[in-house]
Amino acid sequence: MQAAIALCHFCETHGPRVVVTCQTLRDFQLAPLLNSGLATPCEPSTSASDGPFVQTEDVSRVYGVWPTVLDDPEDRCDACTSLGQTSYLLSNDHSARTSYISSQVAVSEVVFDRIRTACHRSLSCEVAVAQGAPRQRSSLRGTHGPLRSETSIEHEVEEDDGNIVFGDPEHGYTLALTFRIPDAKARGLNRLYSLLVVSTDHTLLLNNHHFLLSALRTIAEKMKSLAKETYIQENDTMRRAEEMLRPDNATRVARIPHNMLSRKITLDTKRTLQVVTGDDKIWIRLHRHMMWTLRSQAIRMGDVILEGVPTQDMLIMMEMDDTEIEELDLDAPNSHDLTLLQLQNLKTIALLLSRDGSTADLDMLLKHIVTGGQVIAESTSRPLCRQFLLSLTNLLPLGCAKMCGWSDTHRQRFHYNLLGVPLGTDVPLEADGVMVIRLIAPDEDDHQHHDGQQLLMLDGVQLEIRRRPLYTQQIPTIVARFKQLLLDPEVAYTVLETTIRSTREQWVAKAKLCYQLQRQHAKIHIDQAVTIVKAKSHDKLVLVFWQAGLSRAFKDYVRDTIREQEQMKLKGQQQHEQQHVF
Numbered sequence: 001m002q003a004a005i006a007l008c009h010f011c012e013t014h015g016p017r018v019v020v021t022c023q024t025l026r027d028f029q030l031a032p033l034l035n036s037g038l039a040t041p042c043e044p045s046t047s048a049s050d051g052p053f054v055q056t057e058d059v060s061r062v063y064g065v066w067p068t069v070l071d072d073p074e075d076r077c078d079a080c081t082s083l084g085q086t087s088y089l090l091s092n093d094h095s096a097r098t099s100y101i102s103s104q105v106a107v108s109e110v111v112f113d114r115i116r117t118a119c120h121r122s123l124s125c126e127v128a129v130a131q132g133a134p135r136q137r138s139s140l141r142g143t144h145g146p147l148r149s150e151t152s153i154e155h156e157v158e159e160d161d162g163n164i165v166f167g168d169p170e171h172g173y174t175l176a177l178t179f180r181i182p183d184a185k186a187r188g189l190n191r192l193y194s195l196l197v198v199s200t201d202h203t204l205l206l207n208n209h210h211f212l213l214s215a216l217r218t219i220a221e222k223m224k225s226l227a228k229e230t231y232i233q234e235n236d237t238m239r240r241a242e243e244m245l246r247p248d249n250a251t252r253v254a255r256i257p258h259n260m261l262s263r264k265i266t267l268d269t270k271r272t273l274q275v276v277t278g279d280d281k282i283w284i285r286l287h288r289h290m291m292w293t294l295r296s297q298a299i300r301m302g303d304v305i306l307e308g309v310p311t312q313d314m315l316i317m318m319e320m321d322d323t324e325i326e327e328l329d330l331d332a333p334n335s336h337d338l339t340l341l342q343l344q345n346l347k348t349i350a351l352l353l354s355r356d357g358s359t360a361d362l363d364m365l366l367k368h369i370v371t372g373g374q375v376i377a378e379s380t381s382r383p384l385c386r387q388f389l390l391s392l393t394n395l396l397p398l399g400c401a402k403m404c405g406w407s408d409t410h411r412q413r414f415h416y417n418l419l420g421v422p423l424g425t426d427v428p429l430e431a432d433g434v435m436v437i438r439l440i441a442p443d444e445d446d447h448q449h450h451d452g453q454q455l456l457m458l459d460g461v462q463l464e465i466r467r468r469p470l471y472t473q474q475i476p477t478i479v480a481r482f483k484q485l486l487l488d489p490e491v492a493y494t495v496l497e498t499t500i501r502s503t504r505e506q507w508v509a510k511a512k513l514c515y516q517l518q519r520q521h522a523k524i525h526i527d528q529a530v531t532i533v534k535a536k537s538h539d540k541l542v543l544v545f546w547q548a549g550l551s552r553a554f555k556d557y558v559r560d561t562i563r564e565q566e567q568m569k570l571k572g573q574q575q576h577e578q579q580h581v582f
Helices: 031-035 109-122 153-158 202-207 209-243 247-254 273-277 282-300 312-319 322-327 335-353 360-370 382-395 444-449 477-487 493-518 526-532 537-548 552-581
Strands: 004-011 015-026 088-093 098-103 138-141 148-151 160-168 172-182 190-199 374-379 418-422 434-440 462-467
Touching: 004 109, 004 282, 015 109, 015 282, 088 282, 098 282, 109 160, 109 172, 109 190, 160 202, 160 209, 172 202, 172 209, 190 202, 190 209, 202 209, 209 273, 209 282, 273 282, 312 493, 312 552, 335 360, 335 382, 335 462, 335 477, 335 493, 360 374, 360 382, 360 434, 360 477, 360 537, 374 382, 382 418, 382 434, 382 493, 477 493, 477 537, 493 526, 493 537, 493 552, 526 537
Parallel strands: 374 418, 374 434
Antiparallel strands: 004 015, 004 190, 015 098, 088 098, 138 148, 160 172, 172 190, 434 462
């Protein structure tokens, strides 16, 4: 939970109660995003008050784990009831894969407990009176009928009990705005409410204090203005009824039947907020206000990644042309989603190659990729070959991934190390370092007629190795690491993406250091460089291949730096010789 907003009310019958809560549900898996079938970024609020909480057509449209109904442990009346226990209001933000759901009882037990605690504190002890706030003033108007106390509505609406921030690490932190709205039939002619923003992050509330407080005051002022109109209308109705009882109207009053004059002003503290504000859609209004407050805060406080010195992948992307970027899907707006999908396909490939209990084929494929061998995928489906090769690119630095998703003829390894070809393409026998894998889709005929559609998943695809390179049992260290990650069922895709990237960057750093050592004036052999970077002898092919994938900018920088150092050293030697001569 980043933050949740709640409206609370001090019920005259039941005390402090949470009336409605708006919270966020986020999804970091791809299935809801791909299966939602929605096109608009943010749909209008929808209500499912007619059916059970989970038996609705909108279940597939909720990001994250669909919540279960929490039993409301508190007694309620109409005054402290909003949507009921089985109803909710829902809005989806598809660009951020976030659902905003408003309900009477929070859909998370942790959120419910923290908001209920904050509700009790905000309406009882944690109340800050605003400095200089007008106080309530009453006036008594004498009549020949029963005496009635009337409160000046202008002063009452302006009263604001102020805002306060309180909390602790155990129960979370809260920004509370306490206010009153006029009600002609409530005790004291007003009702006490509070708006809460509850979060586990104290810094979030402090950094966004002005923005959140401004949003809460906007909501409170809207509720006050609606309640004020209803208050005035009800007062005018009662005032016209009282005027009929004055002496100057006695003649007309005598003509009215007695049973029509027996009117008694009674308190009604159980009226709903719809009645008090005169707005049947008040809950939809509140949901939209709360939803946009949470969404706006998330937009304006988005994380900015400060990379510092550009990484090798960033430098490589700046040196690529548009066709290479398009081939590797680097220009996709949802690149993170595509990466997770490619890793899911990569795990599928690893499981298919180790299905018989032997990981020899998987070891051979991983070693062939990281040491610069050519992997050829042949199939009748062009999208199938492309998705297979894109999954393999996650194992290589960007500069080492030379990919052609589809070619009618064989291309040499120094052109492309990842190549997709039609089924039956002739691959010369004299071409060394080649591994050919045939992809067989569940329904080959269907893929032949739908090549224009982009296939995303490799589920159900069969792999058949048609040509094997020379293979040794000793595998590089990075291959063992990749195999461990891909075959571990407990590793989630988000964790897999982070771990593979960090492993890849670790070996790129080793390749950079080897490149610098070999370019020094005193030549250092590759075997010595491998030992210096704490790698093993069977890792040499990996380091040699990954050096070729370093960016031109880095290589030029290393050469220029070494040249400048040599020139400065030579100049210092010349100055020393001149001083020795004199």
